[in-house]
Amino acid sequence: MNFLSPGAIAIAAGLTVPPLVALYFLKLKRESKPISSTLLWRKAVEDLRVNAPFQRLRGSLLLLLQLIILALGALALGMPMFQTVETHDDTQILLVDQSASMNVIEAGGRTRLEIAKEQAKRTIDNMGEGARAMVIAFCDRATVVSSFDTDKDALKKNIDSIEPTQSTSNLGEAMSLAEAYMQNMIIGRQGEPDVEIRSNAPPAAVTLFTDGRIQDADHVALEKFNLDKIHVVTIGTRADNVGIVAMAARRHYERPQFLEVTASVRNFGPKPVKLDAALYVENNLVDIQTLELAAGPAPDGDKKSSVGEAPAVPTAPDGSEMVVAFDDIEFEGQGLVEVVLRVDDALSADDRAWTIVPDPSRTRVLIVSDNAPFFQPFQEALKESPVDIVRMKPAEYEDAPDEDIADGARSLFDVVILDRHDTARLPQGNYMFWGCVPLVDGVSVDGTVDDELIFNWDETHPILRHVSVESLNVFKWLRLKLPKEAVSLIDGATSPVMAYWAHGASQYLIIAFSLITEDHGSYSLNTYWVANPDFVVFMNNAVEYLASAIATTGKKSITPGAPVSLPLPAGTKRATVIRPDSTQDKGLPAANQMLHYGRTRLVGEYRVEPGVPGNDAFTVNLFNSQESYVRPSAQVTLGSQIVKTEAGSVLVNEPAWPYFLLGLLAVLLLEWIIYNRRIFV
Amino acid sequence: MSKLDQLSFVSRKIFAGKLRGERLSKRRGESVEFADYRNYVVGDDLRFLDWNIYARLEKLFLKLFLQEEDLHVNLLIDVSKSMDWGTPNKALYARRIAAAVAYIGLINFDRVSIFAYANGLQHELPGVRGRRMMFKVIEFLTRMEYDSVGDLPKATKQFAVRHPQTGILIVISDFFDKSGYEDGLRYLLSRPYDCYAMHVLSPDEIEPELAGDLRLTDIEDDDSAEVTVSRALINRYKHNLQAYCTQLKEFCTRRGINYLFTSTEVPFDQILLSYFRNRGLVK
Numbered sequence: 001m002n003f004l005s006p007g008a009i010a011i012a013a014g015l016t017v018p019p020l021v022a023l024y025f026l027k028l029k030r031e032s033k034p035i036s037s038t039l040l041w042r043k044a045v046e047d048l049r050v051n052a053p054f055q056r057l058r059g060s061l062l063l064l065l066q067l068i069i070l071a072l073g074a075l076a077l078g079m080p081m082f083q084t085v086e087t088h089d090d091t092q093i094l095l096v097d098q099s100a101s102m103n104v105i106e107a108g109g110r111t112r113l114e115i116a117k118e119q120a121k122r123t124i125d126n127m128g129e130g131a132r133a134m135v136i137a138f139c140d141r142a143t144v145v146s147s148f149d150t151d152k153d154a155l156k157k158n159i160d161s162i163e164p165t166q167s168t169s170n171l172g173e174a175m176s177l178a179e180a181y182m183q184n185m186i187i188g189r190q191g192e193p194d195v196e197i198r199s200n201a202p203p204a205a206v207t208l209f210t211d212g213r214i215q216d217a218d219h220v221a222l223e224k225f226n227l228d229k230i231h232v233v234t235i236g237t238r239a240d241n242v243g244i245v246a247m248a249a250r251r252h253y254e255r256p257q258f259l260e261v262t263a264s265v266r267n268f269g270p271k272p273v274k275l276d277a278a279l280y281v282e283n284n285l286v287d288i289q290t291l292e293l294a295a296g297p298a299p300d301g302d303k304k305s306s307v308g309e310a311p312a313v314p315t316a317p318d319g320s321e322m323v324v325a326f327d328d329i330e331f332e333g334q335g336l337v338e339v340v341l342r343v344d345d346a347l348s349a350d351d352r353a354w355t356i357v358p359d360p361s362r363t364r365v366l367i368v369s370d371n372a373p374f375f376q377p378f379q380e381a382l383k384e385s386p387v388d389i390v391r392m393k394p395a396e397y398e399d400a401p402d403e404d405i406a407d408g409a410r411s412l413f414d415v416v417i418l419d420r421h422d423t424a425r426l427p428q429g430n431y432m433f434w435g436c437v438p439l440v441d442g443v444s445v446d447g448t449v450d451d452e453l454i455f456n457w458d459e460t461h462p463i464l465r466h467v468s469v470e471s472l473n474v475f476k477w478l479r480l481k482l483p484k485e486a487v488s489l490i491d492g493a494t495s496p497v498m499a500y501w502a503h504g505a506s507q508y509l510i511i512a513f514s515l516i517t518e519d520h521g522s523y524s525l526n527t528y529w530v531a532n533p534d535f536v537v538f539m540n541n542a543v544e545y546l547a548s549a550i551a552t553t554g555k556k557s558i559t560p561g562a563p564v565s566l567p568l569p570a571g572t573k574r575a576t577v578i579r580p581d582s583t584q585d586k587g588l589p590a591a592n593q594m595l596h597y598g599r600t601r602l603v604g605e606y607r608v609e610p611g612v613p614g615n616d617a618f619t620v621n622l623f624n625s626q627e628s629y630v631r632p633s634a635q636v637t638l639g640s641q642i643v644k645t646e647a648g649s650v651l652v653n654e655p656a657w658p659y660f661l662l663g664l665l666a667v668l669l670l671e672w673i674i675y676n677r678r679i680f681v
Numbered sequence: 682m683s684k685l686d687q688l689s690f691v692s693r694k695i696f697a698g699k700l701r702g703e704r705l706s707k708r709r710g711e712s713v714e715f716a717d718y719r720n721y722v723v724g725d726d727l728r729f730l731d732w733n734i735y736a737r738l739e740k741l742f743l744k745l746f747l748q749e750e751d752l753h754v755n756l757l758i759d760v761s762k763s764m765d766w767g768t769p770n771k772a773l774y775a776r777r778i779a780a781a782v783a784y785i786g787l788i789n790f791d792r793v794s795i796f797a798y799a800n801g802l803q804h805e806l807p808g809v810r811g812r813r814m815m816f817k818v819i820e821f822l823t824r825m826e827y828d829s830v831g832d833l834p835k836a837t838k839q840f841a842v843r844h845p846q847t848g849i850l851i852v853i854s855d856f857f858d859k860s861g862y863e864d865g866l867r868y869l870l871s872r873p874y875d876c877y878a879m880h881v882l883s884p885d886e887i888e889p890e891l892a893g894d895l896r897l898t899d900i901e902d903d904d905s906a907e908v909t910v911s912r913a914l915i916n917r918y919k920h921n922l923q924a925y926c927t928q929l930k931e932f933c934t935r936r937g938i939n940y941l942f943t944s945t946e947v948p949f950d951q952i953l954l955s956y957f958r959n960r961g962l963v964k
Contacts, residue, residue: 030896030907036766036886037857038899038906040925044917045908 001656003078005129012074020066065671069664076660079129091148092133093178094120096162097210097235099139099169100560100627104211104238104346112236113164116209119233121156123207134181135159138174139167139601140561147181165601166349167560168624169214171638175221178206205229211236212633215626220638236632240269242293242343243350243628245321247557247621249337249357252328256386259329263339263353266321267293268313268629275343279326282335287326294319297629313625334358334614336605350628354605354619355557363387363547364412366405368397369419377515377530378417381539394421408570409593410505410612414547420514428505428567428593430546435478435514435526440503442483443510449492450476456491463500463509463545464489467538474527477513486510505565505594507546557621563598567612575611580604580620718742753808753848754786754793755874757840758822761799761831762901763857767883769945775853775881776822777949782851783818785953787811794844795821798836799829802843830901833858833865841868850874855881856929859902863932876938880929883945889918 003009035041102113124133133155135145146158206225212234246264251257259281267273272295279287297314324339334357341351365387367378379389390413392400405412411429418431424439437443457469469490479495486501492512501508515530516523529535558564568575568590575595577585580602588595595608600620607617622628721730721741729744756779765772779795786793792808795818806821833854850869856862856878869876891897891910898905908914926942933940943952 030894032898032905033891033895034766034898034900035889036763036771036855036883036900037859038897038904039857039859040918040921041897041908042906043921044914045906047917047921048914 002081003075005077005079007078007129009074009078012077013070016070016074017067020070021063062671062675065667065674068667069671072660072664072667076657076664080656080660082656090128090131091204092123092127092131093181093204093206094123094133094135094159095171095174095178095206095208095210096120096135096137096145096159097139097169097171097208097214098137098162098165098167099213100166100349100622100624101169101211101213101347101630102235103164103166103349104236104241104630106236106238111164112211113162116233116235117159117162119209119235120159120207124152124155124159127152134178135162136174136177137162138169138171139165140170140559141167142170142174142177144177144181165560166603166620166622167601168627169210170216171208171214172216172220175225178204179225205231208232208636209235210636211630212636213626213629214636215624217636217638230638232636234632234636236630238346239296239631240271240273241346241350241628241630242267242269242273242275242341243345243347243622243625244339244341244353245350245623245625245628247339247353247355247623249355251357257330257332259326259331259337259357261326261329261337261339262323264321264323265291265293265341266296266316266625266628268296268320268625268631269345270298271295273343273345275341277324278340278342279329280336280338280340281329281331283338286329289324289326291322291324293322296320297631313629331357332359334617336617336619346630347628349603350622350624352603353557353621353623354603355621356605356617356619358614363414363543364390365543366390366392366397366411366413366416367419368392368394368416368421368423370394370421377535378419378539381536382543384536385540385543387543394418394423397421398423398425410567410570415543426506430507430509432509432511432542432546434511437478437480437510438503438508443501443508444481446479446481448476449479449495449512452493454490454492454497457498458487458489461487461489461500463538463541465541467534467541468532469534471532471534472527472529474513474529475517476526480510480512482510505567505592509542509546557619557623558600559624560601560603560620560622561598562600562620563596564600564606564618566595566597566608566618567615568593568595568608569610569612572610576609578607578609580606718744752786752789752791753846754782754791755840755844755848755850756782756793756795757836757850757852757854758795758797758825759799759831759833759852759854759856760797760803760825760827761829761854761858762827763831763855763899764881765827766900767885767945769883771855771881771883771945772825772827774945774949776825778853778879778881778952780818780822781949781953784812784815787815787818792848793818796836796840796844797825798831798833798840799827800832801835802839803829831858832860833862834860834868835865837865837868841871845872847873848875849877851877851879853879853881855886862929866932866936866938869938870936878929878933878938878940880926880940880942881945882942887919887922887944889915891915 096113096116098113102111102116104112106112106115120135127133130150132148132150133146134148135155135158137143137145145162146155149155204225206229208231210232212232243266244263245266247262249259249261251259261279263277265277272293274290274292277289277291278285294317297317297320326339337355337357339353343351345351363386365382367389369378369391370393379391382389397405405425406427406429409428411427413429415430415432418433418436420435422436422439426438426440431438437445454469454472454474458464459467459469472490474497477492477495477497480499482496482499482501483503485503486496486499486508488496488499490496490498496510496512498509498511501510514526517526518524570593572590572593574586575588575590577588577595577597577599579585579599581604585597585599588597597606597608600606603620603622605617605619609616611617718731718734719742721743725743731742731744734740734742758775758779760772763771764775783793783795785791787810790810792810793806793814794808795806796802797804804821804825806817809817831854833856837852852866852869858865866876866878891908894907894909896905896907930940930942932938941952941957
């Protein structure tokens with residue numbers, strides 16, 4: 001048995017025992033009772049004094065009992081515990097994983113997060129007197145649930161407030177927060193204006209409550225922490241889970257009224273699974289397919305990835321991952337497409353996936369170009385695409401009434417292609433600049449480049465997918481100076497040749513070269529690419545990418561926690577977002593006719609009201625193998641260090657003070673009986 | 682009172698009284714109760730010759746008859762402070778007993794004397810006879826004061842010296858005398874009294890109900906004893922009381938003193954009608 005507050009015992013005993021003993025040794029105030037004669041009483045007292053053993057003690061039995069009562073009370077104040085965990089430091093940091101995998105329902109019907117919160121509260125209970133703790137909850141973002149506090153009740157209450165999410169896990173931000181709070185900051189001294197930052201943080205014990213499925217575990221910086229004081233409590237045992245890891249809904253290229261929906265389903269559990277996958281379109285059941293998936297990775301399949309990479313999900317064994325395809329689903333118009341796995345598994349967040357299929361409408365493209373030679377290549381490239389092309393000459397574009405090119409602050413066109421025309425007239429929209437630049441801050445041109453070669457490009461970018469950039473040869477291009485946020489897609493030696501820049505509500509694809517150059521009325525090709533089939537592919541990719549409202553594929557899904565920007569109708573001051581759980585976020589302010597929204601930790605469909613048709617909804621899907629692979633990690637690596645991992649529950653200090661109090665009450669009752677009944681041993 | 686009318690004292694010892702009472706004395710007298718024979722001498726009354734014996738033995742014997750004499754009833758009442766205690770009060774009880782005993786004596790024309798003693802003989806009511814003197818008895822008993830420390834030996838010594846007349850002697854006391862009761866009772870044995878020791882205690886003394894830490898104060902001599910009352914102490918006290926009473930009884934019995942123990946809870950008429958009768962004090 002240990003005592004969490006031994007000092008209290010000494011104080012209580014010191015304050016009560018001496019006065020009690022003194023009272024007993026002081027002459028007792030006795031009640032005077034007249035009797036007829038003391039003749040026989042004296043004799044009786046003398047007889048007892050002579051005959052009774054321990055005669056001194058007999059008179060002091062009540063004193064002894066009262067000393068026992070005081071001792072029991074003092075010991076109870078010392079917070080006795082039947083068992084205590086390993087002593088922690090006076091400063092503790094508790095990190096609670098609230099990512100999607102912590103929603104797994106374990107035996108007993110509790111989720112991993114609920115178990116983790118209970119373990120965290122036990123750790124709080126185990127704290128010694130005067131110890132302080134801090135609680136941080138983390139998923140894709142970290143939140144300080146409670147800064148350093150010694151109030152155990154307040155800490156536990158804050159722990160209870162941690163809500164489940166369906167986001168991924170980002171431990172690095174949580175550790176950075178913890179490090180920041182550990183530093184003491186002294187703001188100035190009298191007469192000194194400077195802020196002095198002093199780092200004299202006491203050594204803190206860090207306890208991480210997680211199932212081990214941490215995406216950035218390998219990137220966590222531990223320099224500021226003592227590795228011996230980092231402790232991981234792994235939560236959970238279940239490993240059975242089947243999840244949707246990818247989904248796409250595509251309209252048939254030639255028959256846009258029909259949908260093709262595919263979903264990649266993977267079994268992460270140790271046993272084969274047979275399940276049904278159902279397709280809903282606008283909440284109507286359309287199709288069901290039965291899948292049989294082989295067992296997922298074996299229990300020892302957790303492999304450490306290369307240094308610097310997140311712990312890898314083991315490779316899917318053969319047959320454990322399948323793509324279910326729903327073909328020829330007739331559906332016109334915009335709607336919600338949902339794939340549901342009918343399976344009872346550990347994590348339900350990945351059993352459903354959504355996407356929004358917009359109207360099979362045609363993309364409106366405005367080409368601002370001068371003469372036909374310049375305009376024609378674009379028209380040719382897009383002739384097979386479901387696009388409606390409008391042409392304006394540069395002067396017409398600049399002079400056109402606002403209502404002809406924009407709806408309020410938003411462009412009327414899905415994509416505006418500008419051919420050798422720098423312009424500042426850029427309502428919110430998507431722009432492709434050929435041999436020209438947007439006249440906005442941060443973008444400038446510093447001459448031309450005509451003696452360099454293209455030597456690097458990002459072939460993984462959707463715009464360059466299936467484009468053979470190596471066939472691109474350009475005679476000259478503008479030397480671009482772009483903001484650092486711009487992403488270079490094709491590089492020359494000294495400047496980008498093609499770059500993508502998401503600027504506010506607009507997207508700019510800046511191509512530093514034009515297709516055709518003009519010199520005193522004569523036209524010549526600046527690149528032979530225009531005659532290359534890759535140009536057609538590129539133009540279609542670019543229009544498709546910039547348009548966002550992808551005509552042939554469903555809206556892009558975002559991951560839980562990722563922010564989203566949606567256009568709002570002109571004049572909208574405030575908007576409402578209807579969340580997947582039917583709750584509403586009302587009164588959200590609009591900024592430049594855009595709604596920026598970040599509360600996306602729930603998977604499902606989100607709708608905006610009022611919204612721009614075709615852009616008034618988005619979906620959030622988990623699509624994360626790291627979270628879907630719910631098997632708790634037996635070993636957790638942070639940074640490059642393997643940390644102590646303890647599976648199961650935190651030992652709890654079992655308080656013994658109730659028993660001391662019970663004993664106190666029992667002795668008190670005995671003392672009362674003895675006093676009143678004069679029963680002496 | 683009507684019950685007491687039927688009672689009369691019976692003394693185990695036949696004594697000569699100064700006046701002829703209603704009691705036969707062993708002294709040879711002229712009553713009708715035959716007592717004994719003696720030889721005839723010239724001058725005896727021929728009426729008391731027993732002719733039957735002369736016929737048998739041809740000798741002349743004279744019949745002797747018992748003399749009727751009065752009986753002295755002496756009450757020696759303890760009026761020390763310890764008697765004025767208890768519920769029911771011992772003093773009141775002793776007065777009632779004394780009044781009843783006195784009444785029996787008075788209605789039987791016995792001579793009744795009452796002596797109050799504490800530190801020696803305090804007050805006395807010398808021999809009174811006849812029913813009409815009952816008021817004096819009551820008046821005397823009423824005026825008794827309990828304000829002294831008891832000293833039985835001194836009192837009995839004084840009594841034995843001053844009042845050597847024989848008769849019945851009833852000592853009514855709680856016998857809580859710190860100087861002891863032995864010497865006091867021995868003085869009474871110096872005279873041929875038909876002696877009764879009536880030991881009166883209250884229920885508070887027999888079964889004390891005390892608790893806690895107390896300072897017991899003796900109301901006679903202000904002696905105090907600090908006690909922590911416990912069951913053991915109570916039991917020891919009772920044991921001592923029992924032993925004390927037993928010793929007193931044995932002392933009395935060995936010396937021909939009739940010992941009577943009573944509690945003030947016992948109705949006093951029960952004492953007289955059955956208690957005294959069973960012990961032969963009254964009939």
